Amino acid sequence: MKTLPYTESHLAFRSRLRQFLKSEVTPHVDQWEKDHMIPREIWRKMGRAGFLCTSVPEEYGGLGLDFLYSVIVNQEMARTNHAGLMAYLHSDIVVPYILSYGLEVQKKKYLPGCINGDIVTAVAMTEPDSGSDLASMSTSAEEIDGQVVINGNKTFISNGFHCDLVILAAKDPLVKSPHKAVSLYIVEDGTPGFKKGNLIEKMGMRSQDTAELFFNDCRIPKDNLLGQKGAGFVQLMKKLQQERLLVAILAVSMARNMLDWTVEYCRHALQNQEPMTKSQATRFALVEMETELKVGTAFLNDLVMAHMENEDVTAETSMAKYWCSEKANEVANRCLELVGRKSASEDCPIVRMWRDVRIHTIFAGTNEIMKNIIAKSMKL
Ligand SMILES: Cc1cc2nc3c(=O)[nH]c(=O)nc-3n(C[C@H](O)[C@H](O)[C@H](O)COP(=O)(O)OP(=O)(O)OC[C@H]3O[C@@H](n4cnc5c(N)ncnc54)[C@H](O)[C@@H]3O)c2cc1C
Structure with missing residues (x-):
């Protein structure tokens, strides 16, 4: 049967990653599951070993590798029998937003940290009263005095406890059409008005830090808009x-x-x-x-x-x-x-x-x- 066209480099990467996970992850997952948490340090270890954000181009400190490397990371993570360290969410879901829509200055500021594990990312769409129907989200982002002021709650956000940076979906309350009102913003941990809630106790994925996020008159610079306004x-x-x-x-x-x-x-x-x-x-x-x-x-x-x-x-x-x-x-x-x-x-x-x-x-x-x-x- 045909498999994916893995080269020698792909295979070497898989074997290096498998070895890394065998020594740094698998022996600890039972404890992480009991703790309902992975240690922050494992992100840095993954990053420094070259296993995060493999597709980010070299000009931002990445390896510029193809999607097959992301497939390999996903397959090998599955072998660790835990879902706490959601590397694919960070590397192949959230970081691509910055890569595709970020300004040069945003890419230079954030991508190197995303690659080496100093920055853990999350994407926040879901709200207590808005899941599948994203258009019904109510978190607002208003431009006031040259800043963007965010108010609202997000829930079930993966990496919600460890995240240093959130890609947040929020609506301009002045725009009527819900599909044109949503924009994406970069919100850094530590911004006044941005608080992380308690971890959500889940049926599964117990070591994954899934949390609520609260935004209460959280002011971010206008430059933290990611891509076009209203294109969210x-x-x-x-x-x-x-x-x-x-x-x-x-x-x-x-x-x-x-x-x-x-x-x-x-x-x-x-x-x-x-x-x-x-x-x-x-x-x-x-x-x-x-x-x-x-x-x-x-x-x-x-x-x-x-x-x-x-x-x-x-x-x-x-x-x-x-x-x-x-x-x-x-x-x-x-x-x-x-x-x-x-x-x-x-x-x-x-x-x-x-x-x-x-x-x-x-x-x-x-x-x-x-x-x-x-x-x-x-x-x-
Ligand atoms: C462990 C975990 C991690 C998550 N991580 C994140 C994250 O990192 N960031 C984030 O933003 N969100 C995250 N989510 C939220 C997730 O994306 C939502 O749960 C999902 O979008 C579904 O929304 P909902 O749960 O509100 O269900 P609802 O939208 O309320 O749906 C309830 C039921 O109605 C059905 N339904 C709804 N609309 C329709 C329709 N139009 N036609 C037919 N059936 C319909 C659904 O299929 C479902 O069966 C996470 C959730 C979990 C459980």
Whole structure:
């Protein structure tokens, strides 16, 4: 079967990253999950080792590498069996906003820190009363006396505790059309009026610092506008494509780990004095899941190539996000079922992935929203 066109450099990068994660991340994830937090220092370690923001061009201190390196980071992070260190969110979702829409001065100011891990980033769209329907957001950004004054609350913001910089979506209250009112702003941690709330206790992704953010007469310079005023909606829609593709890749990578572990388990676990894999019911379940993961991977590989060639694959990316996240959840449920009572224990390595993958059908745009996008492309 065709795989992605990895070169020797890609493979060397993967092996270096795997080694790094094996020594710096995997031994600590159980503790991080208990702490409901990753240490800030791990971001710096990742950055200094060259594993953050790999696509940022050399002129800003980056490596200028292609998207396949981002795919590799995502796949290797999935192998660590935790979702706290959301490297892909920082490197391949938030930082690209600065890279694509930032002024030269903004890029020079922030990108080197994003690359070496001194700056951790977050993107803040969701509000207590506004999720899928971004147009209904109420956080306001008003120009007063040459500054922008922000008021409102954001919630469920990943990297919300550690973030040093937030890409914030907010509305100009004077603009009537919601789609033309939204702009993106860079807000630095420590700006008066910007406060981080408590961590949100979640069902899964327990070591990920997901938090509320509060803006109370928070004044930022007008120059912190990111891109064109009023273009925020379009900017978000464009950047959500790569986010959805990465969520699909992560879902399939997690499902792959769960299935591989379960296959090994079933080879050795006995049922009626025989390995479970001798049972036709078990074999068929494993075969069906293997087939689905191969189908999903083939689709994703195609999509990655199209994405790298800048093709418009909006509908296909939505298909991948919804289908892969649903399949990953099915795999998670079926694997847990096969393992039986042992899967009820935290000692079972797939339990955490079962919990963590659940949210994949919801974030980055719910699967229902994905289906609406696909329906539109089919002119339904
Ligand atoms: C762990 C985690 C991390 C997150 N990280 C971030 C982050 O970093 N930044 C950020 O801004 N947000 C983040 N979010 C928020 C996430 O993006 C939202 O949860 C998501 O957009 C869905 O919004 P909602 O939860 O408000 O659901 P709602 O929009 O309230 O939807 C509720 C239900 O209604 C359905 N629905 C809504 N509209 C339609 C429609 N038009 N047609 C059909 N069905 C519809 C949905 O599919 C869903 O089933 C995160 C969420 C979680 C759980």
